[in-house]
Amino acid sequence: MSSCTAASYDDLVARVLAGGYGPDPADLRISVAFSTRQAVRHAGRSGGYRNEVLSLRLGAAVGSCAVEPGALTDAAVERCVGADVAGLLAHELLPVRIAALDAYLMHVLPHDTAPGARPHPLPAGSSLEKSRARARAVAELLDVPPGARVLVVGVVNSLLEAVRERGLTYVPCDLKGGTTEWGEPVVTDALAELDRCDAVLASGMTLGNGTFEALRAHAAAHGTPLVMFAQTGSAVLPRFLGAGVSAVCAEPYPFFWLDGGPGTVHRYAGTAALPDRAAAGAAA
Template sequence: MYENSAAILNSLLASLSRVSSSDTPGIHIKQLANIILSVQPTAEERHFRYTIRMAYVYGQGCCYMGSCANFDDNFIGRSALDQQGMDLATRIAVTDAIYAGFPGSPQSTFSLDGSLAKRSRRRARLITEFVGSYASRKRGFTIGIVGVVSEFVKSFKEQGFNVIAFDLDPIVVGKIYGGVEVRHGISSFDDLSRCDVILATGMSLWTNTLATLVCFANAYDKPLLLYAETAAHLVPYLVGRGITAAIAEPFPFYVFGGDAVIRMYSAIQNLPHARGVICLPEI
C-alpha cells in the first residue's frame, strides 16, 4: 500500500498540494523547535530519552526522534505545502501541524490529570482497554507492541493477554519490561505473525517502519492500531487507509504540565476536501 513514510506523507499532502501558496496565505510555517526529553514516569517504566521536533501551522505538530538533529530555520515563513529539502522529522511535524486544523471526530475523549505516575497508569489502562476491544478473549491471544512502553505491557498482561514486544532502541532491546523480553525491530516476521493484534507507536513514521507494518497487517489480515504522540493530528486520517484504529495524544503530552488528552478513533476520518479541493481553515 505504501512504500515508506515519505509515501504516507505524500498521500496525505496530495490534495493539499493542489492549492497554491498564494491562495493560502495562512498555511505557512510559523514555528520550528526541538525539545530534548528525558523522563521516567514511574519506577517500573523505561527511561525515555528523545528529541521532539515541533512545528506550528494551524496547531502544534510533533515528531519524536532518537537523537537531537538540527533543523533549518530557513523553513520559517515558507508554505507548509512546500516540503522540498526537509528531513523526515520536519516533514512529519509540519504535516501534523497542518492536520491540526482538521480535528476529526473521535469515538471517545479522555483527560489525564494528577501526578505523572497516575497519568501514566491511567493512560496505559485506557489504551490497552481500547486495543483489547479488538481482541478475542480466547486463551493464548497475543498482542504485539511495536515501540515498548512498560506500563502497556503490564496492563495487557493484567487483562490476560500474551505480549510480544519489539523496539529499535539498542538500549531497550534484550531487556525485560513488564516480564517480557524486548525483541529487535520487526525484522522477524515469524514473531510478528504470532500476534493477533498489533499496536505500534506513531514514531514508526519516523523510523520508516510504519509502511512495512501496514503491508504486513493487510497481507495477514491483522488489526493494526497506532498510539500516537508523533503525528497525533494526522494519524486519525490513516484509519481505514492502512490502519484499523488510532489513539491520539496531541501536545502537551502526559509527561508535561497542563491538560493532557487521549482521543480514540475507530471510524474512517474523511479527508478535508470540498469539491475536490482542500478546505483550509481561516487564520
Template sequence: MDREHPGASDAPAPVARSVFAVQHGTRLAAETELYRNQYILVRVEGAFGGCAVEARELTPEIPELSGLPVRELLAHPCLPVRVAVLDAWLASRAPHSEDPRARRVPLPPGTPDERARARDSAVADLLSVSPGQRIALIGVVNPLVAALRARGAEVLPCDLALRETLWGDPVSRDMEDVLAVADGVLATGMTIGNGTFDRIRNRCLERGVPLGLYAQSAPAVAREFLGHGVTALSAEPFPFSQFSAEQTHLHVYGGPGGAGAGEPAR
C-alpha cells in the same frame, strides 16, 4: 495531498510560524528505565504537529525553519521535519477536538506514573483483546505492557532502544519477528517518522490482523490511514500528557470502546 496540496489554491499559502524541538527524559518511580524522547514541533495556524526524532537529527537549524511555507518544508531532506509539518497542516484543517469520529478520553491529574498508567490503559483498549491473544507491541513502555497483560494478552515486545521489559522479558529489535505471528498489533506513531510504518501497515493488511496506533508523534497523519490498514488510533497532539500534571485528553478513534468510553468530540 495531491488533490489539496498546501498552497495549491488561491488561498494564502500556509506557513509554519513556529518550528522548534523538545528533548526530555522520564524515569517512572516504579522502574529504573530512562525513557528518552526528542520531538520536532511545528505550529501551523491554530494547530501543532509533531514527530519524534533521533537525537543526532536535532540540529541547530531547526528553529531557523520558522516562518517558511509549508510547501517548502514538505520538501525538507529530514523526514521527521516533513512529517511534523504535514501533521500540523492536517491538524489545522481538521482539529482532533472537532472530529466527529473521535471521543475524548480524559487523563486525570496526577503524578507521571499515575498519568502514564491512565494513558496506557486507554491505549490498551484500542484493540479487542481476548485471553491468550498475541499482541505485537512496537514501541515498548512498561505500563502499556502491564495494561495489555491485565487484559489477558500475550505481549510480543519490539523496540529499537529497550532490551528487556521491567519483568525481564526480552525485547525483539526486529519487527518482522513479531509481525509474522501476532494476532493484533499496537504500534507507536514514532514509526511514521522513522520510515517503518508502511511495512507495519502492509504486513497487517496482508495477514488480516488489526493495527492500533498510539500517537503523540504524527497523530493527524496517522488519522489519514483509519480504515486503510489502521483499525484504531489514540491521538495525542502537542502539548503531550507528560508535560502537564493537570487533566488532559486523548482523542480516540475506533476501537471496541464505543462512544461510552469517553466524551464525544465537541
C-alpha cells in the same frame, strides 16, 4: 473507505499537496518551530528514558514528530520558521516532513471536530499515574480475545502492563532492543514478528523512522488489527483508518508527560472497538 482515508503515506502527501483536504499547503507558513526534550524515570521504576520531539505551529495547530535525542540540530529547527508547508513536505529530513504534515492536518482536521474522534479524559496525577491512564486508554482499543498475542512496536512499560491487564500476551519490539522493566528481551525486527502475532500496537514514532508503511501494508493485506498510539503524527494516523489501521489513540501536543494536570486524548475506532466514553472515563 471514507473520503478522508488515504491509501498509503505517499497517497496522503499527494492528496494534501493537491488540495484534497483543504487549503493549498504552499500558501500556509509555519510560524513557530521548537523542540521538546525530556528525561524521565518514573517513581518505582528501575530504568528511565529520553524523548525529543520536533513541533511546528501552523495557526492554532501544532504538529509533532519524535526524533532520536540529539539528532536534530538547532539550525534545522530554525529553518522551518517561515517556511511554507508544501516545501517542508519535501524536506530532506523525514521528521520535518512528518511534523509539517501533522501540523497541516491538525489545522484542517482538528481532533475536536474531526469525523470519528472521541475525546477521552486523562486525570491529573504523577508522571506514572498519567502514563498508566494513557496506556489504559490505548489498550482498550485492542479488539481481540483474551490470550491473543500482540506485537507492541515502541516499548512503553505502562502499555505492556495495560496489555497484560487485558489478559493478552505480547512481543515487545523496539529498534533500541534491550529488555523491558521485567527483564523480558526486546526484539528489534517488527516485520519478522508479524506472522506470529494476532494484533499490532504501534507507536506513531514508526512514522518518523520510516517503518509505519510496512506495518500498515501488512495489516491491510492480512486483516491484522493495527492500533496506533500517536504523539508523533496524531492528526496523520487517523487518515489511514480503514486502510490497514483499525484504531488510533491520538495525543496532540502538549503531551501527558509535560504537565501534572488533567488532559485529553482522542480515540478513533469502529464502534465495536471503542468503549463507552463515560465508562472509559470512570476506568481511567
